[in-house]
Amino acid sequence: MKFLISMHINPAVLDALTDEEKAAIGEGHGAFIEALKKSGELITTQALVDPSQAVVVSVRNGQPVVTDGPFLESKEYLGGFYLIDCENKQRAIELAAQIPDTAIAGLGVEVRQVMFAEGQLEA
Amino acid sequence: MTAPVIEDLLRALTPQVLGALVRRHGQFEGCEDAVQEAVLAATVQWPAEGVPDNPRGWLVTVASRRFIDQLRSEHARRERESAAAAEVVPEDVPDSDDTLVLLFLCCHPTLTAASQTALTLRAVGGLTTAEIARAFLVPEATMAARISRAKQRIKAAGSSFRLPAGAEREERLRVVLHVLYLIFNEGYTASSGSELHRPDLAREAIRLARMVRAQLPEDGEAAGLLALMLLTHARREARTTAGGDLVPLDEQDRTRWDRALIDEGTELVKAALAGPELGPYQLQAAIAATHADAATAEETNWPQVHALYLILERIAPNPMVTLNRAIALAETKGPQAGLALLGTLDDDARMSGHHRLLSVRAHLLEKAGDPAAAYELYRRAAKATASIAEQRYLESRAGRVRT
Numbered sequence: 001m002k003f004l005i006s007m008h009i010n011p012a013v014l015d016a017l018t019d020e021e022k023a024a025i026g027e028g029h030g031a032f033i034e035a036l037k038k039s040g041e042l043i044t045t046q047a048l049v050d051p052s053q054a055v056v057v058s059v060r061n062g063q064p065v066v067t068d069g070p071f072l073e074s075k076e077y078l079g080g081f082y083l084i085d086c087e088n089k090q091r092a093i094e095l096a097a098q099i100p101d102t103a104i105a106g107l108g109v110e111v112r113q114v115m116f117a118e119g120q121l122e123a
Numbered sequence: 124m125t126a127p128v129i130e131d132l133l134r135a136l137t138p139q140v141l142g143a144l145v146r147r148h149g150q151f152e153g154c155e156d157a158v159q160e161a162v163l164a165a166t167v168q169w170p171a172e173g174v175p176d177n178p179r180g181w182l183v184t185v186a187s188r189r190f191i192d193q194l195r196s197e198h199a200r201r202e203r204e205s206a207a208a209a210e211v212v213p214e215d216v217p218d219s220d221d222t223l224v225l226l227f228l229c230c231h232p233t234l235t236a237a238s239q240t241a242l243t244l245r246a247v248g249g250l251t252t253a254e255i256a257r258a259f260l261v262p263e264a265t266m267a268a269r270i271s272r273a274k275q276r277i278k279a280a281g282s283s284f285r286l287p288a289g290a291e292r293e294e295r296l297r298v299v300l301h302v303l304y305l306i307f308n309e310g311y312t313a314s315s316g317s318e319l320h321r322p323d324l325a326r327e328a329i330r331l332a333r334m335v336r337a338q339l340p341e342d343g344e345a346a347g348l349l350a351l352m353l354l355t356h357a358r359r360e361a362r363t364t365a366g367g368d369l370v371p372l373d374e375q376d377r378t379r380w381d382r383a384l385i386d387e388g389t390e391l392v393k394a395a396l397a398g399p400e401l402g403p404y405q406l407q408a409a410i411a412a413t414h415a416d417a418a419t420a421e422e423t424n425w426p427q428v429h430a431l432y433l434i435l436e437r438i439a440p441n442p443m444v445t446l447n448r449a450i451a452l453a454e455t456k457g458p459q460a461g462l463a464l465l466g467t468l469d470d471d472a473r474m475s476g477h478h479r480l481l482s483v484r485a486h487l488l489e490k491a492g493d494p495a496a497a498y499e500l501y502r503r504a505a506k507a508t509a510s511i512a513e514q515r516y517l518e519s520r521a522g523r524v525r526t
Binding site: 001002037038039040041042043044085086087113114115116117 | 235236237238259260261262265266267268269270271272509510511514
C-alpha cells in the first residue's frame with residue numbers, strides 16, 4: 001500500500017527553534033531516510049522550496065496567467081513529502097511518527113493512501 | 124523449442140534449481156543470485172543453441188559454478204574453503220524437487236507479508252525484481268531493498284533448508300497458502316490504482332497453487348485455495364466492461380465465464396469437501412462454486428450460500444464474512460434481515476468507515492426502498508475506497524438511486 005506523508009511547515013515555529021534543534025531535525029530525517037531505504041519502504045522523498053518562490057498558474061480565456069505567491073493566505077504550507085510503500089495504514093502511521101517534525105508542537109505530518117500513480121518509477 | 128516454451132520451462136525449473144543449490148551450499152542469498160544468472164544465461168543460449176538434454180542439470184551446473192565464482196571473489200582470503208566447495212561437482216542432480224521446501228523458506232514467519240510475497244515471486248515464481256516491482260507499482264530499488272532485506276532476515280533466523288515437521292509444518296503451510304492468496308488477490312483486484320486486473324500475478328498465483336496442491340494432494344485447504352482461485356479467475360472476463368468499469372456478480376454475462384476453469388474448480392471443491400477437514404478456503408471455494416452453478420443470478424441457491432457463510436463464520440470468524448453473510452441473508456429473508464445483521468458490525472473498529480460495509484448497507488437500503496439513505500452511503504463508500512474502478516462503480520450506483 002502506498003502512502004503520501006506530507007509535512008506541513010509553520011515558519012514561525014521553525015524560526016523559534018535553536019540551531020541544535022534544527023540540526024536534530026535534519027539528522028532525524030537523514031536517519032529516517034536510511035531506515036526506509038533499508039526496509040524497502042521508500043519510494044521517494046522531496047522537499048519543496050519556500051512558498052515565496054512558488055507561483056500560481058491559472059488559465060483564463062485560454063491564456064495562462066502566472067501570479068506570485070500561494071493561492072491562499074495560509075500560516076502552514078507543504079514543505080515536503082515522503083512517498084512510501086508499506087504493509088498497511090497502521091505501519092504508515094508508525095513510520096510517520098518517526099519523522100522528527102511530529103515531536104514539535106505546531107508542525108504536523110499528514111498520512112494519506114495513494115489512489116493512482118503514473119510516471120517514472122525508477123526515481 | 125520456441126521462446127515462450129523455454130520461458131515456461133525456466134519458470135518451472137528455477138525454484139527446483141534454487142532448491143538443489145540451497146540444499147547443497149546452504150546459503151540462500153548467494154545461491155539465489157547465482158540461479159538468476161544461470162537463468163539469464165539460459166535465456167540467451169537455449170534459443171540459439173537448443174535446449175540441453177538435461178536442462179535442470181545444466182542450470183544446476185551453471186548456477187553452482189557461478190555461486191563458487193562469487194564465493195571466490197567475495198572471500199579471496201578464504202580461498203581454501205572455496206576451493207573445497209568447488210570440488211563438489213554436480214554430476215548427479217538429486218531427483219527430489221525442493222520447490223516446496225523453498226516456498227516454505229520464502230514464507231518464513233519472521234518476514235512481513237509484503238516481503239514474503241516479494242521473495243516468493245522472485246525465488247519460486249522466477250520473476251525478476253523488475254517484474255515484481257512493476258506488478259506492485261514501486262521503483263525497482265524499493266523492491267530490491269525489500270527482497271535483499273528478506274534474504275538477510277532468513278539468514279539471521281538461521282533457518283535450515285528442510286520441510287518443517289508436525290504442527291510447525293501445518294502452521295507454515297497456512298502462511299504459504301495465505302501468501303499465494305495475497306498474490307492472487309493483488310492480481311485479481313489491485314488494491315489501488317486504475318488497473319483492476321493484473322492477470323499475470325493471478326496466473327502466477329494459480330501456477331504456484333497448482334504446484335502446492337500437486338505436492339500435498341492430501342491437504343484439503345491447498346485444494347480449496349486452488350479451487351477458489353480457479354473459480355474466481357473464471358469470472359475475470361465478465362467482471363469489467365470494455366471501458367474498465369466493474370460489473371457486479373448479478374449483472375455479469377455468465378456465458379463469458381470460463382467453463383473449463385469452473386469445471387476444474389468445482390471438481391476440486393467436491394473432492395476437498397468430502398475430506399476430513401474443512402477450512403476457510405474450501406468453504407469460500409464452495410460458495411464460489413454455488414454461484415458458478417447458477418445459470419442466471421436469479422437461480423442462485425442463496426440458502427446454500429448463506430449456510431456456507433454461517434459455517435465459515437463459525438470456523439473463521441471475521442467481520443468480512445459476516446458482511447458477506449448479510450448479503451446472502453438479505454437474499455433469503457429480505458433486506459431488513461440483512462441490515463439488522465450489518466448493525467452488529469458497527470462497533471467493530473476494523474469495519475467502521477470501511478467502504479465495503481458502507482456499500483453493502485447502501486445496497487440493502489436501496490433494496491429496502493430508501494434511495495435517499497442509499498445515495499448518501501454510496502457516496503461515502505466511493506470516498507472511502509482507494510480503487511478508482513470501485514469508486515466509479517459506487518458513484519454510478521449513487522447516480523442511479525438519486526431521487
